[in-house]
Amino acid sequence: MSGDEVREMRKQATGKLESWGVERLTDAELLKVLLDEKGVEYADALLEKFDGDLFRMSTEPVKSLRNRAGIGLANARRIHAAVELGRRVGTEEARRIDFIRSSDDIVRLFRPELEKKTYEECWCLFLTSTGKILGKPLRMSIGGVQGTVVDQRIVMKRAVEELASQIVLVHNHPSGSVQPSEADKQLTDKIGQAAKLLNVRLLDHVIIARTGHFSFRQAGLVED
Numbered sequence: 001m002s003g004d005e006v007r008e009m010r011k012q013a014t015g016k017l018e019s020w021g022v023e024r025l026t027d028a029e030l031l032k033v034l035l036d037e038k039g040v041e042y043a044d045a046l047l048e049k050f051d052g053d054l055f056r057m058s059t060e061p062v063k064s065l066r067n068r069a070g071i072g073l074a075n076a077r078r079i080h081a082a083v084e085l086g087r088r089v090g091t092e093e094a095r096r097i098d099f100i101r102s103s104d105d106i107v108r109l110f111r112p113e114l115e116k117k118t119y120e121e122c123w124c125l126f127l128t129s130t131g132k133i134l135g136k137p138l139r140m141s142i143g144g145v146q147g148t149v150v151d152q153r154i155v156m157k158r159a160v161e162e163l164a165s166q167i168v169l170v171h172n173h174p175s176g177s178v179q180p181s182e183a184d185k186q187l188t189d190k191i192g193q194a195a196k197l198l199n200v201r202l203l204d205h206v207i208i209a210r211t212g213h214f215s216f217r218q219a220g221l222v223e224d
Contacts, residue, residue, distance in 0.1 A: 010032050063076075097109050100127055114171075121172060122169065122170070131166070150169075167203065177209060192223065
């Protein structure tokens with residue numbers, strides 16, 4: 001591919017960005033705006049190497065990514081920097097969330113930290129009756145790839161200390177699947193029953209994965 005052809009590809013992508021906004025660009029077009037001329041030429045091939053999976057591409061180590069489709073070290077660094085900038089923007093957005101009104105709020109709050117974890121973490125969020133967040137989210141446990149263990153006594157102790165009316169459980173699935181396991185369902189039931197004894201409501205249990213999220217409340221698996 002000639003230099004003129006490469007420059008034309010980038011020109012088209014940047015023109016679309018300026019005319020229609022960055023959200024209208026395809027994944028390949030975003031890469032063509034981001035990468036240098038060497039990388040622009042191989043943007044489509046790079047996506048094909050990862051079957052169009054941007055998450056897989058973003059987690060590929062720089063040294064390995066540089067050799068994919070011949071994009072080179074500088075472009076591999078650009079991709080990692082862009083991904084990290086996006087993560088930090090998400091984290092800043094999450095810090096501004098004061099109330100939980102839906103499972104989408106829970107996902108926005110926790111996705112930046114949990115999405116790329118290679119092991120499970122379980123967190124608990126404590127709320128007033130109107131959904132206002134009380135204190136900082138509490139990480140209850142760190143587990144392996146397949147699961148984690150939560151002590152319900154610690155959850156209830158913190159709920160009492162915070163004078164919480166509601167609690168939310170959140171954990172991630174490194175496998176990418178959003179479907180709850182039997183252990184996830186048992187944990188939800190156990191925490192829900194313990195909360196009732198203290199007149200505290202289990203508002204939701206949300207699973208976050210790179211492919212999406214799962215809300216126990218939306219699925220009808222949480223009882224008031």
